[in-house]
Amino acid sequence: MLLLPVLWWPTALLALVLFGDAAMSIRPMKFIQVCLDGVRFPREWWWTLVVIKLLATVGLIAGLAIPGVGFAANIGVVVYFLAAVYSHIRAGFLKQEFWLNCLGMLVLSVGVLLISYWI
Numbered sequence: 001m002l003l004l005p006v007l008w009w010p011t012a013l014l015a016l017v018l019f020g021d022a023a024m025s026i027r028p029m030k031f032i033q034v035c036l037d038g039v040r041f042p043r044e045w046w047w048t049l050v051v052i053k054l055l056a057t058v059g060l061i062a063g064l065a066i067p068g069v070g071f072a073a074n075i076g077v078v079v080y081f082l083a084a085v086y087s088h089i090r091a092g093f094l095k096q097e098f099w100l101n102c103l104g105m106l107v108l109s110v111g112v113l114l115i116s117y118w119i
Contacts, residue, residue, distance in 0.1 A: 003067035005116035011070055014077065014112040015060035021105075022053035031097055038093035039084075052080060074113045081106035 005011045025032055028046065036046060056077050063070015085106060088098045 003071060005064065005070055007116055008064050010112040010115045011060050011064060011074065014074070014109060015057045017105075017108065018053050018060070018077065019057045022050050022057065025050045025053065031101070034095075035093075035097040035101060038095065038097065039087040039091040041087070056080070071113075071117055074109065074116065077109040078106070078113060081109055 025046070028036065036043075036049075041049075056073050059073025059076070060070050063073055081102065084102045085098075088094060088102055
């Protein structure tokens with residue numbers, strides 16, 4: 001395992017996707033609202049998801065130059081989406097938002113981790 005990504009572009013792609021996700025979460029689109037309501041996440045806490053995603057974006061980008069930071073940020077993103085999967089399963093909300101958004105982002109973040117740090 002390396003502390004800097006072997007390939008920079010998967011990490012940059014994940015950072016871009018997370019930034020877009022954070023931007024869409026500022027004024028949540030309908031599918032995001034349905035997802036958060038479906039897992040019964042309190043509306044007064046929705047802002048925390050924007051902060052978490054923006055911090056992860058910064059960590060991923062910083063990790064392109066600072067050893068260990070990107071790896072830690074990528075692990076954090078994986079854990080975030082594992083928690084989201086757990087929340088969906090626990091709430092019994094296994095609709096399209098779960099399969100496309102939640103699992104899709106988990107697969108992307110795990111894929112980036114494997115490609116960037118274990119090639």
